[in-house]
Amino acid sequence: MRIGVMVCHCGNNIAATVDVEAVAAAAREFPDVVYATDHMYACSDPGQKTLEQTIRDLKLDGVVVASCSPRMHELTFRRAVERAGLNRYMFEMANIREHVAWISLDRKRNTQKATDLVRMAVEKLRVDRPLTAKSFDVQKRVLIVGGGVAGIQAALDCADGGLDVVLVERKSSIGGIMSKLDKTFPTVDCSVCVLGPKMVDAGQNPRITLHMLSEVEEVSGYVGNFEVKVRKHTTYVDWTKCTGCGACEEKCPSRKVPDAFNENVSLTTAIGIPFPQATPKRATINAEHCLRLTKGKCGVCEKICPTGAIDYDLKDEVVTEKVGAIIAATGLNLFDHRKCGEYGAGRYPDVVTSLAYERMLSASGPTAGHIKRPSDGAEPKTVVFIACVGSRDRSLGRPYCSNFCCMYTAKQAILTRDHIPDSKAYVFYMDIRANGKGYEEFVRRAQEEYGVEYVRGRVAQVYPKDGKLIVRGTDTLLGQQVEVPADLVVLAVGVEAAKGAPELAEKLRISYDAYGFFMESHPKLRPVETNTVGVFLAGACQGPKDIPASVAQASAAAGKVLALLSKDKLESDPQIAQVATNRCIGCGKCERTCPFGAIRMRELRDGSKRAEVVETVCQGCGICSVTCPVRAIQLQHFTDSQLLAEVNALCRIWDETTES
Amino acid sequence: MKATLGYYPGCSQSGTAAEYDISTRACCKALGIGLTDVPDWTCCGSTPAHTVDHHLSGALAARNLLQAEAAGLDRVATPCPSCLAALKTADARLADETYRAEVERLLGRPGPGPVECVSVLQVLYEQVGAGGIQKHVKRPLAGLRVAPYYGCIMNRPPGLMLFDDPENPVAMDEILAACGATIVDFPFKTECCGAAFGMPRLDMLQRLSARILDMAQSCGADCVVVACPLCQMNLDLRRGQVNAASGQDIRMPVPYFTQLLGLALGLPEADLRLDKLVLPLAPALEAAHLREQACERAREAGHAAKTTGGKPDGAPAKEDASCA
Numbered sequence: 001m002r003i004g005v006m007v008c009h010c011g012n013n014i015a016a017t018v019d020v021e022a023v024a025a026a027a028r029e030f031p032d033v034v035y036a037t038d039h040m041y042a043c044s045d046p047g048q049k050t051l052e053q054t055i056r057d058l059k060l061d062g063v064v065v066a067s068c069s070p071r072m073h074e075l076t077f078r079r080a081v082e083r084a085g086l087n088r089y090m091f092e093m094a095n096i097r098e099h100v101a102w103i104s105l106d107r108k109r110n111t112q113k114a115t116d117l118v119r120m121a122v123e124k125l126r127v128d129r130p131l132t133a134k135s136f137d138v139q140k141r142v143l144i145v146g147g148g149v150a151g152i153q154a155a156l157d158c159a160d161g162g163l164d165v166v167l168v169e170r171k172s173s174i175g176g177i178m179s180k181l182d183k184t185f186p187t188v189d190c191s192v193c194v195l196g197p198k199m200v201d202a203g204q205n206p207r208i209t210l211h212m213l214s215e216v217e218e219v220s221g222y223v224g225n226f227e228v229k230v231r232k233h234t235t236y237v238d239w240t241k242c243t244g245c246g247a248c249e250e251k252c253p254s255r256k257v258p259d260a261f262n263e264n265v266s267l268t269t270a271i272g273i274p275f276p277q278a279t280p281k282r283a284t285i286n287a288e289h290c291l292r293l294t295k296g297k298c299g300v301c302e303k304i305c306p307t308g309a310i311d312y313d314l315k316d317e318v319v320t321e322k323v324g325a326i327i328a329a330t331g332l333n334l335f336d337h338r339k340c341g342e343y344g345a346g347r348y349p350d351v352v353t354s355l356a357y358e359r360m361l362s363a364s365g366p367t368a369g370h371i372k373r374p375s376d377g378a379e380p381k382t383v384v385f386i387a388c389v390g391s392r393d394r395s396l397g398r399p400y401c402s403n404f405c406c407m408y409t410a411k412q413a414i415l416t417r418d419h420i421p422d423s424k425a426y427v428f429y430m431d432i433r434a435n436g437k438g439y440e441e442f443v444r445r446a447q448e449e450y451g452v453e454y455v456r457g458r459v460a461q462v463y464p465k466d467g468k469l470i471v472r473g474t475d476t477l478l479g480q481q482v483e484v485p486a487d488l489v490v491l492a493v494g495v496e497a498a499k500g501a502p503e504l505a506e507k508l509r510i511s512y513d514a515y516g517f518f519m520e521s522h523p524k525l526r527p528v529e530t531n532t533v534g535v536f537l538a539g540a541c542q543g544p545k546d547i548p549a550s551v552a553q554a555s556a557a558a559g560k561v562l563a564l565l566s567k568d569k570l571e572s573d574p575q576i577a578q579v580a581t582n583r584c585i586g587c588g589k590c591e592r593t594c595p596f597g598a599i600r601m602r603e604l605r606d607g608s609k610r611a612e613v614v615e616t617v618c619q620g621c622g623i624c625s626v627t628c629p630v631r632a633i634q635l636q637h638f639t640d641s642q643l644l645a646e647v648n649a650l651c652r653i654w655d656e657t658t659e660s
Numbered sequence: 661m662k663a664t665l666g667y668y669p670g671c672s673q674s675g676t677a678a679e680y681d682i683s684t685r686a687c688c689k690a691l692g693i694g695l696t697d698v699p700d701w702t703c704c705g706s707t708p709a710h711t712v713d714h715h716l717s718g719a720l721a722a723r724n725l726l727q728a729e730a731a732g733l734d735r736v737a738t739p740c741p742s743c744l745a746a747l748k749t750a751d752a753r754l755a756d757e758t759y760r761a762e763v764e765r766l767l768g769r770p771g772p773g774p775v776e777c778v779s780v781l782q783v784l785y786e787q788v789g790a791g792g793i794q795k796h797v798k799r800p801l802a803g804l805r806v807a808p809y810y811g812c813i814m815n816r817p818p819g820l821m822l823f824d825d826p827e828n829p830v831a832m833d834e835i836l837a838a839c840g841a842t843i844v845d846f847p848f849k850t851e852c853c854g855a856a857f858g859m860p861r862l863d864m865l866q867r868l869s870a871r872i873l874d875m876a877q878s879c880g881a882d883c884v885v886v887a888c889p890l891c892q893m894n895l896d897l898r899r900g901q902v903n904a905a906s907g908q909d910i911r912m913p914v915p916y917f918t919q920l921l922g923l924a925l926g927l928p929e930a931d932l933r934l935d936k937l938v939l940p941l942a943p944a945l946e947a948a949h950l951r952e953q954a955c956e957r958a959r960e961a962g963h964a965a966k967t968t969g970g971k972p973d974g975a976p977a978k979e980d981a982s983c984a
Contacts, residue, residue, distance in 0.1 A: 341827025
């Protein structure tokens with residue numbers, strides 16, 4: 001066998017702490033190595049050209065590149081090797097950047113370790129075998145989890161591109177948080193007026209199937225062929241019959257149900273439609289408060305419904321959807337303001353969250369667009385906004401900026417001055433982060449045109465006195481304590497990951513950060529992909545994001561899905577388990593340990609059993625091969641002999657160094 | 661079985677706040693909590709030590725922790741939040757090797773191992789609890805409207821004190837409610853009274869203490885109940901100075917929570933030393949008594965009205981609400 005080795009400088013990334021020339025020189029002495037060199041950037045075009053040319057000129061059978069992590073450039077070099085006429089699996093990569101150069105400054109020992117890693121790669125390559133990928137059919141459908149503005153946008157774009165879309169939403173209507181907003185910044189557009197047409201489109205598009213009150217229960221399969229079990233929680237209303245007339249809502253006697261859509265500012269009924277633009281416009285029974293379902297009495301809605309859609313015996317349903325790709329667009333939750341005891345949140349009724357205030361501003365909200373204090377219904381003349389509640393606060397475990405609170409606070413302050421011209425609005429802030437298009441100008445308008453008082457400083461305490469809420473804080477520009485007697489205090493609550501986000505991430509086998517936000521594959525260059533092929537991200541599930549950013553990412557995710565599913569067949573990874581049938585004793589242990597259900601037992605003509613790998617389902621994790629008592633199952637490209645070659649190389653090196 | 665609970669009185673409690681010490685001991689005895697004094701205890705360092713030298717303040721507190729350790733006490737309670745902060749801070753900082761070395765140099769001997777320090781309030785709240793206290797109450801403080809004032813350091817910094825809500829503490833509220841008192845919704849539970857600034861900046865103390873008293877008054881409290889000897893001194897002994905600065909004449913008394921607890925437990929005056937308060941508690945108790953009697957009458961009238969079939973008129977119902 002003829003092996004070539006290329007050691008990369010990676011500019012100074014590797015060369016600063018590893019003597020790459022010494023590594024190349026040492027590699028020339030390894031068995032079967034006929035050529036070894038170093039290169040400034042192996043991944044660059046000249047680097048790859050050199051590699052290809054050397055393979056042809058020296059008639060090499062395999063190549064080792066010692067450079068960065070295989071996650072960066074394994075594919076780059078595999079393609080280069082293939083272009084030069086070799087099988088792409090006759091290539092090994094030694095990671096001497098992340099595993100060596102970046103973690104130690106000791107040049108001598110770094111050089112030794114880099115040499116050891118190259119030796120291991122060479123020994124493995126000596127027993128590597130060419131592998132060939134197989135192709136498989138793909139499902140030209142996409143499942144989108146979350147029906148907020150990101151999910152809707154992704155659904156519409158995918159449907160436009162000719163894909164069938166399954167949209168799974170936890171609530172009874174799509175629209176998400178944007179449907180709750182009164183206006184959007186910086187244009188002060190009516191939020192639901194701009195979102196409404198998209199919601200209608202999503203509801204009417206024949207390519208889009210909506211699963212409402214639904215959650216993803218289980219995900220199996222792989223890119224191109226995912227199988228997703230979706231639990232559809234029962235609505236107790238047959239939606240095929242319900243016309244959304246609202247008669248049930250009018251007659252329901254259970255009228256003290258906290259209205260979740262209105263952020264519990266007001267009360268609603270146990271059956272109903274959350275808001276006028278709800279899509280689909282269908283009634284749902286809140287089982288917790290329904291008198292019929294909790295006490296067995298009532299049944300008014302059943303009698304009143306003109307189409308007989310009410311059915312108290314309806315049960316949850318689990319449907320299985322086969323899709324080729326998945327987009328997670330599960331959005332965000334708001335910070336629980338009750339954790340901030342100093343603001344009296346949860347204790348004083350006139351301390352409200354920004355979203356509750358948004359509902360009060362909305363014409364279709366609980367106060368019909370008239371701002372009223374929750375305590376006595378009076379119109380507030382002084383409204384104080386406190387920014388960064390649950391954002392940029394390490395003591396609350398929320399060190400990050402929530403991205404859009406500065407802007408919605410400016411918008412709400414403007415709207416306050418608009419609704420109540422003789423009112424005063426104060427904003428207590430840390431910094432103003434207005435870095436979008438037209439955002440800074442918008443904040444300026446709030447300050448200059450609308451006369452909103454911006455006070456730079458934190459609020460220490462909010463307390464009631466003589467019918468007012470006294471907001472006590474500092475003005476760090478004046479270097480003084482200030483007290484503002486307010487009628488209403490609005491807390492600009494920050495962003496948290498959506499409830500259940502980590503659990504969903506586990507089901508989708510994608511990564512999430514310490515706060516529950518889903519991790520993109522690369523923060524700069526792969527912002528919508530995840531580390532699981534075929535699963536993409538859109539919107540605030542990946543991190544705090546405002547509407548335009550969420551919509552942009554949703555369209556980007558849709559573009560990625562359309563590109564992926566534009567192919568009729570995808571190539572499978574040949575690095576999967578393979579059964580040596582003549583060795584298999586049919587014990588079935590591998591079948592029981594496989595976490596993906598990728599192994600089944602096949603009966604031979606003589607009645608004995610043998611394990612068989614379902615190639616498209618196998619993820620190449622290797623659990624079966626360590627389970628097999630007779631070493632009949634081997635993971636391709638990571639066989640026992642290949643791994644042992646590496647281990648032996650390492651031990652031999654270890655022996656040599658300890659002896660000397 | 662249960663380890664013995666050490667007791668560290670602190671200097672204030674052997675002087676200006678002797679009534680806090682006396683009533684604390686009496687209440688604990690009545691509620692079955694055994695206290696073993698830390699033998700030969702000395703000053704914790706208090707505010708003067710930590711304002712000039714963190715190692716010295718650590719050594720002063722650590723000496724007391726050593727005394728406790730030598731007496732076999734691994735849990736020490738103190739009534740004073742400032743002593744508690746000093747002891748807890750020293751205990752936490754001693755985990756740092758360099759800090760420990762310097763403290764040990766000052767002490768001239770090895771420093772103490774970890775000792776758990778708690779407030780008497782925490783012991784009463786967690787070990788006996790509101791329910792346990794209620795069982796022992798002989799003379800409920802019915803009608804007495806109290807503003808529980810915790811001071812700024814009883815629960816803070818939260819990471820060190822690890823007790824109750826740092827913004828809205830409730831331990832004293834629940835204990836006093838168990839004693840039958842009415843708790844007013846007092847927003848200044850953890851505001852600063854001015855603390856030791858009475859000496860260098862009296863004006864600051866006057867402003868801060870006046871705010872607290874003013875708020876308690878506007879909440880309709882009969883008294884401000886405290887758990888800190890310095891708060892008590894500022895709000896009670898310095899009342900003349902505070903009133904003079906604010907131009908008000910607030911006569912509201914400022915008892916320790918242990919004094920009111922002792923009162924409810926039916927302990928004799930010798931165990932409470934209410935006579936040591938500058939502003940007498942008696943008028944507040946009298947006002948509460950009269951209010952309670954009025955409520956009683958209103959309830960009877962309401963009851964009578966109901967039994968005779970007539971609707972109770974608005975007045976008694978309103979009275980009832982304020983009795984609740």
